[in-house]
Amino acid sequence: EAGVAQSPRYKIIEKRQSVAFWCNPISGHATLYWYQQILGQGPKLLIQFQNNGVVDDSQLPKDRFSAERLKGVDSTLKIQPAKLEDSAVYLCASSLGQGSGTQYFGPGTRLLVL
Amino acid sequence: AQSVTQLGSHVSVSEGALVLLRCNYSSSVPPYLFWYVQYPNQGLQLLLKYTSAATLVKGINGFEAEFKKSETSFHLTKPSAHMSDAAEYFCAVTMRGGSQGNLIFGKGTKLSVKP
Numbered sequence: 001e002a003g004v005a006q007s008p009r010y011k012i013i014e015k016r017q018s019v020a021f022w023c024n025p026i027s028g029h030a031t032l033y034w035y036q037q038i039l040g041q042g043p044k045l046l047i048q049f050q051n052n053g054v055v056d057d058s059q060l061p062k063d064r065f066s067a068e069r070l071k072g073v074d075s076t077l078k079i080q081p082a083k084l085e086d087s088a089v090y091l092c093a094s095s096l097g098q099g100s101g102t103q104y105f106g107p108g109t110r111l112l113v114l
Numbered sequence: 115a116q117s118v119t120q121l122g123s124h125v126s127v128s129e130g131a132l133v134l135l136r137c138n139y140s141s142s143v144p145p146y147l148f149w150y151v152q153y154p155n156q157g158l159q160l161l162l163k164y165t166s167a168a169t170l171v172k173g174i175n176g177f178e179a180e181f182k183k184s185e186t187s188f189h190l191t192k193p194s195a196h197m198s199d200a201a202e203y204f205c206a207v208t209m210r211g212g213s214q215g216n217l218i219f220g221k222g223t224k225l226s227v228k229p
Contacts, residue, residue: 004157040123040221041222042118042204042220042221043217044219045217048216056216091157091158093157102160103160104160105150106157107155108157
């Protein structure tokens with residue numbers, strides 16, 4: 001069974017530029033999560049989708065971050081414009097359902113904003 | 115609100131020694147608790163989870179954790195460390211029966227294993 005796929009693995013941009021990350025969850029997983037992991041900290045949830053609907057985006061900085069999961073499968077997270085403090089690893093995870101369903105993580109996209 | 119505190123950002127043990135990584139949680143409702151491991155430049159891999167059955171939970175790679183409600187703890191242990199255990203370990207909590215299921219993570223503990 002294929003795991004959660006993410007691309008790109010690494011991205012370097014200058015501040016005020018835009019960037020997009022892509023995630024393809026495990027086949028059949030209805031729930032998809034985007035986490036931000038800043039160096040030295042644990043992952044923090046940015047947004048959670050159930051199929052193509054948003055369940056929780058309370059911690060997403062909506063003035064610069066956006067995410068979509070149009071067909072309820074893969075998802076894109078965008079930052080526009082990027083700030084220095086956005087430098088982090090962006091992790092995508094998926095699970096069969098909500099609640100106690102185990103979340104499976106992708107390898108992450110490491111973003112450096114200069 | 116839920117939170118997780120991992121005591122010790124860095125733990126160093128000798129190969130063959132006991133591994134003990136500490137995790138305390140705060141939750142207003144019965145929680146589900148998880149331990150994840152992260153190897154360099156990789157995503158998180160589930161080691162084990164507690165969802166309300168046995169309080170002693172066995173996971174992969176010889177790790178286990180014990181849920182102690184009275185101490186609000188979920189410490190991770192392994193009897194004998196191996197060099198391959200060197201990684202960062204994260205404790206996480208989510209609300210049992212919650213409609214969302216998002217994980218609240220601790221700050222992580224980096225485990226070093228000396229030969």
